Amino acid sequence: MKYLVLVLSICILFSCKQNEETQEVTAKQEKIVYDMYEPSEMANLMNQMYAHNLKVKNDILAGNVPTEFPLDFLKIHSAEMSEFKERNTVFQSFSELFIEAEKDIYNTESTVPLEDRFNTTVNLCISCHQTECTGPIPRIKKLLIK
Ligand code: HEC
Structure with a gap:
């Protein structure tokens, strides 16, 4: 459940990245992606x-x-x-x-x-x-x- 909430919030943040990268990586890795995110x-x-x-x-x-x-x-x-x-x-x-x-x-x-x-x-x-x-x-x- 916690994982799901995290995935959902990441999907919202990275609305355009969801298909490419975030979905199948682990929650820990997503945290790193999140920290590095800079809007283009x-x-x-x-x-x-x-x-x-x-x-x-x-x-x-x-x-x-x-x-x-x-x-x-x-x-x-x-x-x-x-x-x-x-x-x-x-x-x-x-x-x-x-x-x-x-x-x-x-x-x-x-x-x-x-x-x-x-x-x-x-x-x-x-x-x-x-x-x-x-x-x-x-x-x-x-x-x-x-
Ligand atoms: C020609 C294609 C195209 C058109 C037209 C377009 N968009 Fe986008 N939009 C994109 C692409 C591609 C991205 C992803 C940009 C990126 O991540 O570098 C994007 C991203 C976004 C985002 C997410 C930004 C973020 O913070 O990640 C929003 C909100 C958005 N567009 C709204 C709009 C609105 C409102 C309009 C019309 C007024 C519009 N777009 C017209 C292609 C388009």
Whole structure:
């Protein structure tokens, strides 16, 4: 039982590593992995994107129109990832689609309702995550405007 709780908490912490490494190693080894964990540049960017889009969601719900595309998001094309991840062509195309969708949120001339543009963006976060990093998906789904 203790072991299970540890595995679960490690899985949450290392949402993207769970398949690759943490599951079958012993609890003791996991402790070491935990001590050495440092978020990658990409993980930091992702957390920043999460926080920003949560703010955008609240703005939209409050009736405000977000107007400024956060240029930092373009780092998705270059940010360093944890060593077990690579930028393959699937990743490239998802990042491009995602950036286009995110930009469209700030396009004040668009005829598509703002909520729809926002949800399209969040669904692209989810689509990319389905290809390689499923851990954060339940959290990302909470961004969707219902
Ligand atoms: C092009 C693919 C792609 C898109 C689009 C994408 N992600 Fe990610 N996300 C990743 C990858 C890959 C990682 C793992 C990064 C690493 O560990 O280096 C990640 C990690 C995360 C994490 C975990 C960070 C951590 O602390 O380990 C969160 C949260 C996250 N993404 C949220 C989002 C949100 C919110 C969006 C949309 C606004 C989004 N992602 C869009 C690929 C993507």
